[in-house]
Amino acid sequence: MNNPDTTLKTEDRPLSLYEKHEPVFNKRIDGKFRRIKWAIMVACLLVYWITPWIRWDRGPYAPDQAVLVDLAHRRFYMFGIEIWPHEFYFVAGLLIMAGIGLFLVTSAVGRAWCGYACPQTVWTDLFQHVDRFFDGDRNARARLYRAPWGPAKIARRLAKWTVYLLISFATGGAWIFYFADAPTLHQEFWSGTAAPVAYATVFVLTMTTFVLGGFMREQVCVYMCPWPRIQTAMLDEKSLIVTYKDWRGEPRGSLKKAQKNPGQFGDCVDCNQCVAVCPTGIDIREGPQIGCITCALCIDACDRVMKETGRPRGLIDYATLEDSEREKQGQPPTRHLKLIWRPRTILYFCIWSGIGLALLFMLGTRVHTDLTVAKDRNPPYIVLSDGSIRNAYTLRLRNMESRPREMEVAINGLPGAVMWSEDISADQAARSVRRTVAADETQSMRAYVSVPAGTQDKDFTFTLRALDEQGETDTVEAYIDTPGEQ
């Protein structure tokens, strides 16, 4: 087992518990996957920056921002959907869908989220382009990194970090617009009248973007993020990952060597381009690993080299480990559809779409009117002068439409009972009470219900009915306490 060569090589270095972080200087590459990455990056950034500025008319009683998390008023607006705090299960459902969606994506196309859409990846990519703009490509950046600090290096670094900060500020700054009316907050922000929490949020998110995107980069994926670790448990030999086909590539040898000794070397010319372009600085030829975010830039790089050397593309390619084996034995690879269409993905898809459909169904059938009833328990009942028995309830009438609505609360199934309220005197008591509930609000009212003397304890219901063309109703069970027979 002991290899004398490596033993000698390692012996002269003292053992350290820590090692300095070497930044990754990834080389520029163009290719199919790089272009996909560009497109997704632009789409993600545009969605992030533009979304809060999209307007959506909801009438005079509700905000006109398409996507708004209104924490102050506890409302969540998303285009045509408005979610109230009591409907938080919609958000929970969305989060569960997002989680299962990640499982689905992972089992179908591997770590596609990591490679293309994860904010850490998108912003790291953006910052790496800034690096390239200021300091040049891989070798120039490495040289500058190792160069001693001098005026030129300081100037370059300051310029680059200023751009880092500007991007970070734009990133952190855009976040707050999701939580308040964007144009108003924008104006307040610059005039210094916005809430302190807005400035604090922008500062914190600017700094996290600056540090995580500008400096931590792949360290976040390797050391901080739990997702790669979860993925290692989710990936199997049927998962689509970036695979180096070692059976084809090994043993590695330069073009010259291969020409001298035909038949002795594999397709890998050991040009190290796959390592050079990797944004996380790994060597994919070592096999699947936590650092690989499957961004496929190494595929672009290797394909180019294979083309130049006149060898078939796909030495490094999106492939399942199983397919890689099949290819080795000369069998045709699994069809693309079959890669995705397998029991695991179907199961995830069914769960995912099941939850989605259930949420949509609930969203479509939900009633924008709601009634809750809380009975006074102390005292449970009151005997009035004429011997009749009165119970008191606190009713909450909820109007989820963004317009004021006329509503009627009525008693069902309690013979002889009448009701009135704090602003209606007892001699005007009737079987129902009408109220106007303000737009998008919940109105609390006291309901006094009295029944004739001698009535027994009884169940009954309150019905809330909206007096508009929708005519929505909500019925809630209630209970009346009486002293019983005396």
Add this chain to the structure above:
Amino acid sequence: MANKRIDEATQTETVGHEWDGIEELNTPLPRWWLWTFYATIIFAIAYCVAYPAWPLVKQGTEGMLGWTSRGQLAKEMSAADQARTSVREALARVPIERLPEDGGLMRQAVAGGAAAFKVNCVQCHGAGAAGSKGFPNLNDDDWLWGGDLRAIETTLVHGIRQPGDDQTRTSLMPSFGEILEPGQIEDLTSYVLTLSGREKPSASAQRGAQLFADNCTVCHGADGKGLREFGAPNLADAIWLYGGTREAVASQIRNPHMGVMPAWNARLDPVTIKMLAAYVHSLGGGEDFVEVAENPAVEVDEQP
């Protein structure tokens, strides 16, 4: 440590130690991780200096910033008081009978009154204001001294049967045990119980009717429905402060209990009393205020 080597499977260097054949791969932590650890230590030290941290024998260290949880509470309380001032000022200005005109202010007053009630009133009237024997139920529509906002406020301000307050609510039910014969008291009880239909008319009740006309109508009225000017309870309704059984009614004629209530102007400020009145009025039995021009006695308690 000559057995430092590259592990074949992982291509990673070992640390060179070997324990019974077990070797350790050398995978050093990134240096920034160490800096993060140092940063947390520095933060902890800074926190200990700035905030109360170390428990000592008598008292903990105080911290440079002088922060205390009590101080923070006091600050929040005074902020809450500040926020309430505008409501209190508005309440001080508005005459109580006009309070219902401002629905928002009325709700604030009711909420404030509910809080004050729990501190000052529940001892006698109960948490739900339902009272008990001898302590009136404030939820119902039966009022000894009047159930409009002004009347409730007056009762609160001057109390009931409070010596030293010349406007206090006072009434006196004579002890008829010393005036009437026991048989007469039985007859009177029978009659009183027929007023509310608790007993059927009888010979005894008929005899009691005359006794009632002679002794009771001055305060309780000819029909027994009571008179609020005297605080005389309505005997013809279903509500009995001291119980509606024959025994309880007879006892109340023979040797009556008469309750007291503190004059709250000595203990509470006028705004709190106003809020309490609004709360009691809101419990379900509140009556509308009717301006009685020819009765100046009602308009005496104009509080600042």
